[in-house]
Each structure stands twice: as C-alpha cells, then as structure tokens.
Amino acid sequence: MKLLVAASAITGLPVVTVAGGEDVAEVRDVIYSPELGSLVGLTLNKRGFLSGRRRQVLPVELIHAIGEDAVMVRDETALTEPGEAPREVGKPATERNVLGDDVLTEGGVSLGKVSDLVLVVGSKGEVVGYQIEKAEGGTAYIPLPAQLSVSGSALVVPPATQEFVRDDLVGFGAAVDEFRERLGMS
Amino acid sequence: MAMSTLGWVIVAVVLIIILVVVVVIVRRRRRGGGVIATRHEE
Amino acid sequence: MTDSFRQSQGRKVVSRATAEALGELNHMVVDSSRRHVTAVVVGEGKKHAFLVDWEHVSGFGPDAVMVESKETLRSPADDQEQAAVEGKLELVGKRALSERGNEKGSITDVEFDPESGDIGSVLVGEERIPATNILGLGSYAAVLASPHDDQ
Numbered sequence: 001m002k003l004l005v006a007a008s009a010i011t012g013l014p015v016v017t018v019a020g021g022e023d024v025a026e027v028r029d030v031i032y033s034p035e036l037g038s039l040v041g042l043t044l045n046k047r048g049f050l051s052g053r054r055r056q057v058l059p060v061e062l063i064h065a066i067g068e069d070a071v072m073v074r075d076e077t078a079l080t081e082p083g084e085a086p087r088e089v090g091k092p093a094t095e096r097n098v099l100g101d102d103v104l105t106e107g108g109v110s111l112g113k114v115s116d117l118v119l120v121v122g123s124k125g126e127v128v129g130y131q132i133e134k135a136e137g138g139t140a141y142i143p144l145p146a147q148l149s150v151s152g153s154a155l156v157v158p159p160a161t162q163e164f165v166r167d168d169l170v171g172f173g174a175a176v177d178e179f180r181e182r183l184g185m186s
Numbered sequence: 187m188a189m190s191t192l193g194w195v196i197v198a199v200v201l202i203i204i205l206v207v208v209v210v211i212v213r214r215r216r217r218g219g220g221v222i223a224t225r226h227e228e
Numbered sequence: 229m230t231d232s233f234r235q236s237q238g239r240k241v242v243s244r245a246t247a248e249a250l251g252e253l254n255h256m257v258v259d260s261s262r263r264h265v266t267a268v269v270v271g272e273g274k275k276h277a278f279l280v281d282w283e284h285v286s287g288f289g290p291d292a293v294m295v296e297s298k299e300t301l302r303s304p305a306d307d308q309e310q311a312a313v314e315g316k317l318e319l320v321g322k323r324a325l326s327e328r329g330n331e332k333g334s335i336t337d338v339e340f341d342p343e344s345g346d347i348g349s350v351l352v353g354e355e356r357i358p359a360t361n362i363l364g365l366g367s368y369a370a371v372l373a374s375p376h377d378d379q
Contacts, residue, residue: 011219014368018327021366028219040224045217050209052216067329072371088224098223117221122328 002176003121004169005068006131007032007039010119015044018064019075023047025054027071031089032117032127034098034155037144039125041089042071044079057082057089063124102154103132103142105161110135111142114155118172128176130155140165141172143179158183230348231288233320233338241270244286245297251278253293256338257312258319258347262359265345268293269313270301277313278302288342316367324352325369335370 007030014023025044033040042063044054056079064072073079082090103111112132118141120126129143143164145157164179166172239253254277255269268285271277284300285293295301304310311317324332332352338359339348347359350370357372364371 007221011221012217013329016325016329016368016371017364017366018371019364021325021364021369021371023368026217028217030221032221032223034223045219050213050216053218065328067326069331070325070329070369072325072327072329092222093224094222099221117223121330 002128002173003068004118004128004173004176005066005121006169007117007119007127009068010042010066010071014047014070015042015058015079016070016072017075017078018072022076023070024073024076025056025058025079028053029092030117030125031092032098033088038127039119040086043089043092054079055082056080057085059085059089060125065122066119066125068121098155103130104154104156105159106156107159109159109162111157111162111165112140115139118169129172138167140167141169141175143172143176145180145183229342230339231290231342233340234336235290236288236293237320240292241268241280242292242294243296243298244294248298250295250298250301255312255315255318256340257309257317258359258365262362262365263347265340265347267309267312268295269315270295274314279304279309279313282345285345288345311367317365319350319365319370322365323369324350324372326372326374327363328374332372 010030011027013027015025016023026047027042028045029043031040039060041057041059043057045051046054058078059080062073062078064074099114101114103114112134114130115133116131117127118129118131120128129141132140132142134140142161160182164175166175233256236253241250241253243250251270253268253270254272256265257267259266265282267279267281269277269279278301280295280300284296286296287294304313319335319338322335324335326332335350335352337351349356350359361373362370363373
C-alpha cells in the first residue's frame, strides 16, 4: 500500500542530488494545480539556519522523487531559473488559493474547508486527496477523483466521497484505492 | 550597581528569551513556505 | 579475506622501507563507482593529513598498514581529495538516503578485500547492500538505489 504524506510536511525538507549526495536547497512552497490534480513545482530556500529564498525553482518534471525525508533530484541542473520555468512555479500566485475553499458534494453537503494536500510518497507529487477542516471541528481526509470540478470558491466532489472520509492518513491509502474503484464502476 | 545576583539572573534570562523570540521571528519571515494552489484567471 | 573500514580505523601506518611509524589510518578513499579503495588517509586535520594511493600500499594487514615509504605520502590534489582528507566523504557514519527520498539509517561499516582493495558491501543497520548500489556520495548523504517496486 502506498505511503502518504501531507504537502505541508514537505516544506523545509532538503533537496538532495542523487548523483552528488549533496543537499543543494530546501523546499519553500509547494505549488499545486487543482485543475491538473497534481503539483506543478516547488520554490526553494537556501540551506542554512537563517538563510532566505533561493532564486531557482524546481518544476515537477525535474523532480526525481518526493520522500518522507528529502526531495530527490538527478543533479543540480534540475534547479531552474524562474524565467525558464512554467509561470505558476517561476512567479507563484499568492491569491486564489484552493486551500481554505469549501468542499461541497454534488448533493449540496459541505464536508469542510481544504487545509492541506495529500501526496503519494515516492511519486513526483501525485495528489490523491485533501485534508479538510470539518465544519464541526477537527481534521479529516477526503480522496480526490481523477476529475475535479473547480468553480468559483468551492470544490464540488461526487456524493460517494462522503463514505471515504477518514480521520488519519494511516487508513486513508486504502480509502483512496476503494474510492477510485467505486468511481470506476459507476 | 547595587543589584542582587538574582536580579542579574533575571536580566540574563529575559535577554535570552528576547534573543530566541527574535531569531524565531526572523527565521519564519526569511524562510516562509507553505502550500500554494494556483487557479487560472477566468 | 575481508576487512572492514571500521576495523581499520586508527590502525598504524608503517613505512616498509624504514619500519618507521607514519601515523594512523583515519579514512579510506573510494573511487567514484564505489568499487575500489583508491587511497588511504594518514593523520588528522587539514594540514597534517596525507594521502597514500592504493598502489603504494604494500600490505594492508590486520595490525598495521604497510606503505612503500614515507615519500609515498602526498597532499590532496583537488577539492574532492581535500574533502576526502577532511573526512567529508567518509562512508562510515554517512546518512543513507534512498533515491526515493527516505532515510534508511546510517552506513555502519564497509567490507572490502584488503589485498585487492575491491569493495564488497556496505552495512546499513542490519542490511547488507552491495556498494555499487550507492548512486551518489557527498557530504550530506550516500544515495542508495531503490528496487523498482520499493519506496
């Protein structure tokens, strides 16, 4: 079964080259496209206790793997000048953020507000679900279908999503698989 | 200055606390970081 | 016959020509494919550590490392060798990171053939891994290859 991790847990991880075994940068922001349902890239900080931003960014295609302890790249050439990277990564938006958006089922039930993304460990930033703040309080995890309807300031999900809400990431991997199977059958 | 040892200890502790707070704030501001979701302008 | 990096740490280095003690072995230097020992580091510190190329090691024994003569001690020739001499590329104790980005622990030892200088396996915790599985070695970590179905 797949290991899952929250996108916010990726921030601050070292970016390490496979070829050189060097920590060349640190993860600053995780940039996500709700339309694509996957990461588009990462912005970076320099390594060091009080260091600030690093100019170069990391587009998702150049990520070798995202792990629990590091983000791996082939070598230092993966770090891209902002002008040469896709616009969303080179000049990331700070507004119109899907985090904080309401999650509504097609039947009009609010499941909560998006508070984080759930990624597959070892992938290049595959997003399989959202962490939500439930209306009644507390956090939960909801699986994402392959196609998600993003309109205005709410995310609309299939009603079946409600059955696959989980309270922690441990059982969530299985829920994602079952949810996708269910959608595939309908 | 006619201040007791206890007085100096308190001063030292307060200075250390201020130093730690300043470092934490500076670090947070310089390193930032979080999850950003993009949405194309419609 | 096998020896290990950990066991050879601190071993006496002796000149075969004069039987003079030249110092202690502090680090082993490996080639870029992690298949062979290319040199040993004698002595400690930026200024008092020297390299002896493997060709000039006449006998790597369990009690002493014999080098041809004092003249075979040389200074680092480039940044890579300088880092090796300072212990930054030392495999023992190096963080072991999988190419999938997960920490596997630290390298606890490296097994090698003291006659040929060929490196066999590295030990990470309880696991024995062929040294050729090390895809990259730097000051931060040794990056280990992952099997395709693993994470």
